[in-house]
Amino acid sequence: MIWGRRALQHVKRFKRLPFQPEGLHRCMSAATQNLVVEMDGKSGVAVVKLNKPPVNSFNLEFLTEINILMEKLENDKSCRGLILTSNNNKIFSGGLDIMEMYNPQPDRLAEFWRTLQGMWLSLYGSRLATIAAINGHSPAGGCLTALSCDYRIMAPGFTIGLNETQLGIIPPFWFVESMINVTGQRQAEVCCQKGLMMTTEQAHSIGLVDDVVPGEAILERAHNEMKNWLKVPDFARQLTKRQIRKPTMDRLIAKRDEDIQNFVQFITKDSVQKAMGVYIDQLKNKAKK
Numbered sequence: 001m002i003w004g005r006r007a008l009q010h011v012k013r014f015k016r017l018p019f020q021p022e023g024l025h026r027c028m029s030a031a032t033q034n035l036v037v038e039m040d041g042k043s044g045v046a047v048v049k050l051n052k053p054p055v056n057s058f059n060l061e062f063l064t065e066i067n068i069l070m071e072k073l074e075n076d077k078s079c080r081g082l083i084l085t086s087n088n089n090k091i092f093s094g095g096l097d098i099m100e101m102y103n104p105q106p107d108r109l110a111e112f113w114r115t116l117q118g119m120w121l122s123l124y125g126s127r128l129a130t131i132a133a134i135n136g137h138s139p140a141g142g143c144l145t146a147l148s149c150d151y152r153i154m155a156p157g158f159t160i161g162l163n164e165t166q167l168g169i170i171p172p173f174w175f176v177e178s179m180i181n182v183t184g185q186r187q188a189e190v191c192c193q194k195g196l197m198m199t200t201e202q203a204h205s206i207g208l209v210d211d212v213v214p215g216e217a218i219l220e221r222a223h224n225e226m227k228n229w230l231k232v233p234d235f236a237r238q239l240t241k242r243q244i245r246k247p248t249m250d251r252l253i254a255k256r257d258e259d260i261q262n263f264v265q266f267i268t269k270d271s272v273q274k275a276m277g278v279y280i281d282q283l284k285n286k287a288k289k
């Protein structure tokens, strides 16, 4: 894995604050520039809040920070569970940073995609029990991130989905398989081909989301659900997860370079660049209104 220099600087800034009392528990907080981490030493549950304005979109540096944090949590024997949420109560994640894909440098574009693959592999294959507390909109890469967790709780009033086809983009096979593995083949066929952005309730009705809870109660609900997952002996839960998810992960691992080549070739096509330029203009104009 190649880490960007900027991301490594962030890691040096990743401060471990002294233990702080929080209710009856002792809680350790840490922060990188774009991530807020609260580690509850008693329960072994880390709450990670995406904190990259304006929309938590994933660029190379942000993905690298997440990968480094994931590695830290994986190696921290006291950590058993991860709740992933957003510090912005309107947007969980706007997905991949479109600016990474517009007029790109091929080397950076390839590194960006490899780092995204790495994030998916570490989150999808994590030994931790993982819960996404989706407290805002979650298109495309945001949806993929939620799909990589073990359980999804979503607040009403937002939208989620793999909307790539709506943007003229083909969702990679591991995006699609992540959807199939959660919703089943038929629902995934419809959602992915049509590029549906679903309301919270629609997502719940097809099993993309497991539970719907008002935004203000979502973290409490996630902690309660986490307790259920952590009642199971870690070793048994982890190996069962591995057994179920390994075939999907192995398919990406076997085709990692080919997948990067496909991505770079596709994104650098003139027609794709042109369409992306139009899409970015639409986003910027909408933001100005």
Ligand SMILES: CCCCCCCCCCCCC/C=C/C(=O)SCCNC(=O)CCNC(=O)[C@H](O)C(C)(C)COP(=O)(O)OP(=O)(O)OC[C@H]1O[C@@H](n2cnc3c(N)ncnc32)[C@H](O)[C@@H]1OP(=O)(O)O
Pocket (backbone or CB within 6 Å): 054, 055, 057, 090, 091, 093, 094, 095, 096, 097, 098, 099, 137, 139, 140, 141, 142, 164, 169, 170, 171, 172, 262, 263, 266, 267, 283, 284, 285, 286, 287, 288
């Ligand atoms: C044979 C097989 C071969 C296969 C080969 C295929 C390979 C190809 C594979 C390609 C795969 C690519 C997969 C892509 C995945 C993605 O994730 S693409 C990104 C998709 N995301 C979106 O489309 C989201 C767009 N954004 C929104 O819908 C909204 O912004 C929002 C997130 C719902 C938030 O809305 P709102 O609160 O109203 O904020 P806005 O005013 O719209 O935006 C604020 C500013 O943020 C900027 N912005 C928004 N989204 C992004 C983003 N994704 N990336 C970068 N920037 C973003 C927006 O432009 C505004 O910016 P300013 O104008 O500067 O304020």
